[in-house]
Amino acid sequence: MIKSPKPSISQAIMMVMLTVGITNHVFVIPALMQAAKRDAWFSVILSILPFGIFTCLLIFITNRTRSKSLHSWISSRFGAFPSYLFRAVLTIYFFTIAWFTLFDTITWTKNTFLPYTPTWATLIVLLGLCLAGATLGIKTIAVASGLLLPLVVVLGFYVGIANVEFKDYSLLFPILEFGWGPPVKGMVYACSGLFEFFLILFIQPHLEKPLKKKHFVLLAVIITGLTIGPLTGAISEFNPYEASLQRYPAYEEWRIAGFGKYISQTDFFSIYQWLSGSAIRISFALFAAADLWEFKKSKSRFILLLVMAITLIPLGNYVFNDVQFQFMIFHYIFPGNLMLMSGLTLLLAIAALLPGRKKGGSTHET
Amino acid sequence: MKVMSVLLMLTLLLTGCWDVKEVQSVNFITALGVDYVKDHYVIYAQMLDFWEISRQDTPSNTGKAKIWIGKAEGATMTDALNNLYPASQQRTLWTHVKTIVFSRSLLESHLSETVASLLRSRDFRYTPWVFGTDQEMGQLLSSVSLLNHSVINSELMDPMEVFKQYSSIEPIQLIKLINGINEPAGRALLPSITITDEVWKDYNDPINLVKLNGAFCISKGKSTGFMDMEHLNGVRYTSFRKMYKYPLTVDMPDGSHVVLNIVDSKSKSHFKIKAGVPVAGMKIKARIHVVEVNKESSATAQKIKELAQIAVAKEVRTTFAEARQKDIDIYGLEKKLYRKHNANWKRLSSGTSNSLISKIDLGDVEVNLKVVHATSYKLSDH
Numbered sequence: 001m002i003k004s005p006k007p008s009i010s011q012a013i014m015m016v017m018l019t020v021g022i023t024n025h026v027f028v029i030p031a032l033m034q035a036a037k038r039d040a041w042f043s044v045i046l047s048i049l050p051f052g053i054f055t056c057l058l059i060f061i062t063n064r065t066r067s068k069s070l071h072s073w074i075s076s077r078f079g080a081f082p083s084y085l086f087r088a089v090l091t092i093y094f095f096t097i098a099w100f101t102l103f104d105t106i107t108w109t110k111n112t113f114l115p116y117t118p119t120w121a122t123l124i125v126l127l128g129l130c131l132a133g134a135t136l137g138i139k140t141i142a143v144a145s146g147l148l149l150p151l152v153v154v155l156g157f158y159v160g161i162a163n164v165e166f167k168d169y170s171l172l173f174p175i176l177e178f179g180w181g182p183p184v185k186g187m188v189y190a191c192s193g194l195f196e197f198f199l200i201l202f203i204q205p206h207l208e209k210p211l212k213k214k215h216f217v218l219l220a221v222i223i224t225g226l227t228i229g230p231l232t233g234a235i236s237e238f239n240p241y242e243a244s245l246q247r248y249p250a251y252e253e254w255r256i257a258g259f260g261k262y263i264s265q266t267d268f269f270s271i272y273q274w275l276s277g278s279a280i281r282i283s284f285a286l287f288a289a290a291d292l293w294e295f296k297k298s299k300s301r302f303i304l305l306l307v308m309a310i311t312l313i314p315l316g317n318y319v320f321n322d323v324q325f326q327f328m329i330f331h332y333i334f335p336g337n338l339m340l341m342s343g344l345t346l347l348l349a350i351a352a353l354l355p356g357r358k359k360g361g362s363t364h365e366t
Numbered sequence: 367m368k369v370m371s372v373l374l375m376l377t378l379l380l381t382g383c384w385d386v387k388e389v390q391s392v393n394f395i396t397a398l399g400v401d402y403v404k405d406h407y408v409i410y411a412q413m414l415d416f417w418e419i420s421r422q423d424t425p426s427n428t429g430k431a432k433i434w435i436g437k438a439e440g441a442t443m444t445d446a447l448n449n450l451y452p453a454s455q456q457r458t459l460w461t462h463v464k465t466i467v468f469s470r471s472l473l474e475s476h477l478s479e480t481v482a483s484l485l486r487s488r489d490f491r492y493t494p495w496v497f498g499t500d501q502e503m504g505q506l507l508s509s510v511s512l513l514n515h516s517v518i519n520s521e522l523m524d525p526m527e528v529f530k531q532y533s534s535i536e537p538i539q540l541i542k543l544i545n546g547i548n549e550p551a552g553r554a555l556l557p558s559i560t561i562t563d564e565v566w567k568d569y570n571d572p573i574n575l576v577k578l579n580g581a582f583c584i585s586k587g588k589s590t591g592f593m594d595m596e597h598l599n600g601v602r603y604t605s606f607r608k609m610y611k612y613p614l615t616v617d618m619p620d621g622s623h624v625v626l627n628i629v630d631s632k633s634k635s636h637f638k639i640k641a642g643v644p645v646a647g648m649k650i651k652a653r654i655h656v657v658e659v660n661k662e663s664s665a666t667a668q669k670i671k672e673l674a675q676i677a678v679a680k681e682v683r684t685t686f687a688e689a690r691q692k693d694i695d696i697y698g699l700e701k702k703l704y705r706k707h708n709a710n711w712k713r714l715s716s717g718t719s720n721s722l723i724s725k726i727d728l729g730d731v732e733v734n735l736k737v738v739h740a741t742s743y744k745l746s747d748h
Contacts, residue, residue, distance in 0.1 A: 112488065117384040166541055168607075171549070174708040238492070238541060241548040256492045256541060261524065264493065265461070 006208045007142030009215060015145040015203065016219055017226075018152070019284050020196045022277030024227040025156075026250045027104055028193035031330050032231065033249060036186025038240035041231050042175050043186030044194075048224060050187075051194045054342065055220045057349045058197065059213055062204050064352035069205040071292055077351065086344075087292040093340060094289035095308060098282045100333055102126065102316045103325055105278040108248060111322075113271065119317045126279065127316070131309045133283030134290065135302055138206045141283050148276040155269045160229065162257040162266070166237040190227060192338040197223055198345060202288045247326075393458040397522065398494075399503035400443070401469040402476050407446040411436040411458075412507040414518070433508050443483040460489035464523045466540065467497045467506060467559065470582070470589070478547050478587030481540070492541035495525055497559040498582040498589070509561055509574040522559065522576045529610065534595060535581050536606040546584030551704035551711065551722075553585040553695050555605065558592065583694045585721060591694045600685025603650050603678055603733075604633040604697050611655070616673045624665050625658035626674055629738070635702050638729065639710055645729040646699050650678060652733075656740040667737045667747045675733040686728050695723040 007015070032040045065073045075083035102123070109122050133141050176183065197220060204211055230250045234243040237256065243249050254270040286305055295301035320328070399410035413434045436454065440446030451458060472480060484490040499506055511520040521528050525537035535557045546554030558580040563572035580594035581601070593601075602612045611627040618624060631652035637644045654674060659665050689696035700722045704711045714722050 114385045121384075166539075170705060171545075173705045177708055239545050239549040239552065241550075242544050245548075252492070258493065264464075265491075 005139055006206055007139055007203075008208050009211060011142035011146050012200075012203050012207055012211065013215065013219060013222075014149040015142050015280065015284065016197070016200060017222060018145050018149055018277050018280040019199060020193075020223055021226045022101070022274070022281055023196050024193040024223055025230055026248075026274065026277070027100070027329075028189050028227070028334065029230055029234065029249045030244075030247060030326075031334055032186050032189040032193075033234065033240070033244040033246075034330065035189055036182040037244050038172070038177065038235065039175055039183040040186050040190075040240070041172060041228060041235060043183045043190045044224065044227050044231060046183055047187050047190040047194055050191055051197075051220065051224065054191075054195055054345060055197065055216055057345050058200060059216050061201065061345070061348050061352055062211065065201075065205070067205050067207075067210060069291070069294075070201055070348070072294075074351070077354075089340070089344075090292055091289045093337070094285045094292075095311075096333065096337075098130075098285035098289075098308070099312060099315050100325075100329060101278050101281045101285070102312055103320070105274065106317050107322050107325070108251065108274065110317075111247070112251065113268070120313075123313060123316045126275075126282070127309050127312060129279055130282040130286060131305055133279065134286035134305050138203070138284075138287055138291075141280060141287060144283075145280050148280065152273045152276050155273055156229075158266075158269070159254055159257045160233065162259055163233065163237055163253060166256060167233070169232070169236050171236050171239050172232060188338060189334050191342075192334040193227055194223055195338060195341045195345075198341045199284070199288070201348075202291070247322075387457070387459070391456050393454055393456050394462050395458060395460050396462060396518070397465040397467070397507055398460070398463050399467040399469070399499075399507050400446075400472055400480055401503055402472040406439050406441050407443050407472075407476070407480070408437065408439050408503075409443075409446045409450065410503040410507055411438075411450055433510070435504050435507055437504065443480050444487065447487075447489075460487075461491060463490060463494050464518070465495045465497065466490075467499050467503065467522075468556075469503065470498060470500050470592070473498050473556070473582055473584070473589035475588065477584065477589070481544060481547055484540075490540075492544075493539050495523070495537055496540050496543050496556060497522070497537075497578075498556045498592075499559050501560050505574065506559065506561055506576065509576050512566060512575070520576060521578070525557070525578075528578075531610070533602060533606065533610045533612045535578050535598060535601070536609075543584060547587045549701070551701045551715075553583060553590075553698045553701065555601065555696075556582040556584050556589075558582055583689075583696065585695065586719070590721060591689075591692045593689060593692075593694065593696065597685060597688050598696075600682040601696055603628065603631040603652065603682060604635075604648060606631075609652075613657070614674060614677060616670060616677055618663055618665050618669065618673070620664045622660040622663035622665065623658075624656065624660075624663065624670055626670065627655040627657055628674075628678070628735075629653040629655055635697070635699060637703055637707055637710075639707065642713075643725065643727055644703055644707065644710060644714070645727045646697075646702070647730045647732070648682065648697075648728070649732045650682065650734065652678075652735055654735050654737045656737065656745055659740070659743075659745060665745070667740070667745055671735050671737050675735050678733045678735065679731045682731050682733075683728060690723050690726075693721055693724060695721050695726075699723065699726050 032043065036043045071083050071087050074086050105126065106119055106123050110119050114122065133144065200211070200219070230253060233253050234249040237253060238246070246252050251267070251270055254267040257266050258264040259266070286308055289308065290301050290304050293304065295304070393413055395411045396414050397412040401408040401410070413436065414432070436450050438446050438450035440449050468477060468480070485492070509520065509522065518524065529537055535555065537557055538554060543554050543556060545552040557578050559576050560579045561574050562577050563574050566573055566575055578595070580592055581598060582589045582592050584590070602609055609631045611629045614626045614628050616624045616626060629652060631650060633648055633650045635646050635648045637646055654671065656670060685696060703722065703726070711722070714725050
């Protein structure tokens, strides 16, 4: 049935929607609400400009690198050392992505619908699944995305529509009540989520055909929409002050959705959405980290994946508590990710502008 | 063999369902009453057995609806909830609470802490209906429904049914009550519920049934006052998210009465700032169904419309004035000012934590009604 060993473009789009989507749709919302309150949605509007520029840079970089993976492109142009540095930094980055996705998912599970189930149980089941995904490779992850995403989207529209009765869009105003400070601060988090589009650089080399400009534009629009949706939802359904208190605003939107007199609770659907997103995201992050090192033997690749997965077990729930986690994610991880992603993208774009090394200068070229 | 062993391994996952809840071993609380007495919280939990809930469409004559009321006290809301558990025999589950009733003393002092504690606990949702009351809680929560239906079919648990026929005061859910708690300049109208045994009788035995009798105005986390049903006329035309219908009686010049239903009333308000004073203008649009006209009456559609417009405008003004006298922002005008004229709102509200309503004037009230039909009998146009 599976014709090509490489994911198709539509599978790649679905994969990005799940991996990047869950950040913008779920993880970033509480931070954004905390930083900008009522102006949070306006932060996203303001972020459209930098995000547009960022997308152009990504298009430019992929045009230059084509189907070559970034690290081999770097080593062919600038030598081995920059390439190793790049790999080391990104391995940490991907590991961090896998970690905070896992942490948030496991805590949410414990906090909401499985309070009596020990976290090690959920942790090991989810990690086992993601380890399998990462080991089997990007095609598996992409095909799984194609299977999971359609229902995730349908359910997303369901919750948006079912909650219309609670929406009061006048709550979005007044904007700039406390000046430009809050929306600008909110932009850090909005961009930190949006700029995860950066991950496309690590998917692109694996695809059947390279992505075209229109695919980039389509994805950029989808990612922005994925941020705006639950954000305006949370503000208009609750109110900005209530929503900024909430630990899981996107999930709270599920908790109020019901239909008719006899079915008053449908939040269990959110479990499917959340787990689809985080399973694909963690699998991809682990895969991408291992992919940087181009192991010759699949055994050594598996060992790296296993080591990462095992390290994630204590980090996934035991080393930090949720209060510390929220502090870290708000003050370090989102701002740090933003700096890393925008800094690297800028560097790569500049590197792509520079004339490349002449033949023979590279140590890794075959 | 390999496949089989994998499948067998998978079944291991099925055994560990730590969170399984068996319905027969859970106390499902269906309604909660919260009172504040002197210095502590008193809660009343209402529980029905499953048989009651399942009786929604099969009324029975085999005895009265059965309701249990649990009562517990505590220094904080959570303490009070916890104090209910020791004597509750089984695990208690709050997530199916359909209605929360707050006493007047709680509304005046500790509403905001109570709601914050309910929502943080994650045991409660944002969706229960909320009411205020002056009644004794235990009695209110043990009121019944007609025909020995399940209590789930009473106005306490399902207020929308009555509201669609008779939109006297709009029922709200907890999610909208919080606008009156933590939204600056927000206000929520919390319906007040009471008990009456005067209307329906069971073989001449009066029975206790609930009915709505007014509204508490909730602003900045506490009740700023109570308005009873007779003084809420203007609210029906202006302040509901969705107004279905409400009767209006108009007196014709010849002395006859015409009864109308005002249907689907919608309003808009806008501010003009005159010499620093915000003046609110209101525009009301609604439809009229003529439901009762005396045979000899000279009433025509034109005349009815004209008089009804005057009557509605007058009611809107009267209600506004009566509420303002009590310092109640009955139409929620302050939040409009906050959203549309934020600088003026800041200027007026700086240095005061009181409602701004005393600084707001009501200007033009423009009423635009449309006679749609005269129900089953004919009526002349002019």
